[in-house]
Amino acid sequence: MLIADPPPPVHQRAVGELRLAVKRNDQETVLDTLRQAGCLKARFPRRLVPGWFDAVMLNTGGGVAGGDRLDVAIDLAAGTRATIAAQAAERFYRVLSMDQPARVRTHLTVARGACLEWLPQETILFDRSALDRSLAIDLAADASFLGVETLVFGRTAMGEAVRQGHLRDRIRIRRDGALVLNDAIRLDGPVHDLLARPSIANAARSLATLVFVAPDAAACVDAVRGALADAEAGVSAWNGLLVARVLGPDGAAVRRSVAAALAVLRGSRPLPRVWLC
Known part of the structure; x- marks a missing residue:
């Protein structure tokens, strides 16, 4: 009597929608x-x-594993002002061989005269993690946006490194229907070795992308450069769009630099309390 092999295990996966x-x-x-x-x-x-309206997102799953799916949509009506933060850094864990990458989709819509601040905390990637993430932002012609995304490749204080991994991370911004920014990061395979290349990250273990969209964005370039003077960073502005990229040896160093740049762009308003915990 032949006994059939048992079916492969089906792992429970998290699905979230906000x-x-x-x-x-x-x-x-x-x-x-x-x-x-x-x-x-x-x-x-x-x-x-x-x-200003403040909201804090949280993932009760305690982190993200392979095959998890998270979908976020934020919609600001005309003339509104909102700051969206996250309760803590989001952790992306090692995927199993049969798993698909974790999928995260975020869509932000900002109507005329509105202002949105997108201030999640760090994305921490573990060794052999796999992430496919996209952030799409649709702005009215006179809307404003300030956002930051920070990637941390292993916690240096814990002796961690991302030796192998898979990352697809995209930011697309449209203003009045026209594409004004299409920023993509793709890392596959030996992530640690790739980050060591001078042309990629020069051995940095964390990087942040900061984006500011406003009619007067170009006027802030010198102030943001001054705030990032002690960091490995670059700042450019064109056509009402300012983009800064910050590299650092760990997440803490990059966070300090990002906080300094945000202080310039946000004036006297304090950072969300969750950033200070």
């Missing part, structure tokens, strides 16, 4: 709609600055 929209109510920005499903949630701390 849909958040805000609207204008007199001089304040208030919540309009909220949908939370699976492991993605949003919390709304007491606002720090009048007129």
Whole structure:
């Protein structure tokens, strides 16, 4: 009697969906709609600055594994102002041989006269992790956007390194329907060795991309360069768009540099409290 081989194990995977929209109510920005499903949630701390709406995203899954799917959509109505942060750094763990990469999709829509700050904390990649992530931003012609994405390739304080991995990370910004930025990072295979190349990261273990879209973005170049003077960084601006890239030996060093640049672009407003925990 032949006994069939057991089917391969099916691992439980996390699926999360967050849909958040805000609207204008007199001089304040208030919540309009909220949908939370699976492991993605949003919390709304007491606002720090009048007129600004604050939201904090969290993943109750405790990290992201291969095959997980996370979808986020943020919609700002005309004249609103909002800061979206994350409760903590997001960790992407080693994938199993039968797993697909973790998939993260984020779509931000900012209507006329609105201002959105996208300030998640670091993305920490573990050895043999696999991530396919995209951030799409659609802006009205006069809308403003400030965002940062930081990648950390292993926690140096823990002696970690990403020897092997898979990364697809894309940022696309459209203003009034026209594509103004298409930034893509692709790393496959021996990530640690690739990062060591001078033409890629010159052995940096963390990198951040900061984007500021506003009519006066070019006027901020010198101030941002000054804030990043002690960092391995570059800053450029064109056509109402400022982009800065920061490299560092670890996530803590890059965070200090990013915080200095954000202080220039955000004025006297404090960073979200979760950044200070």
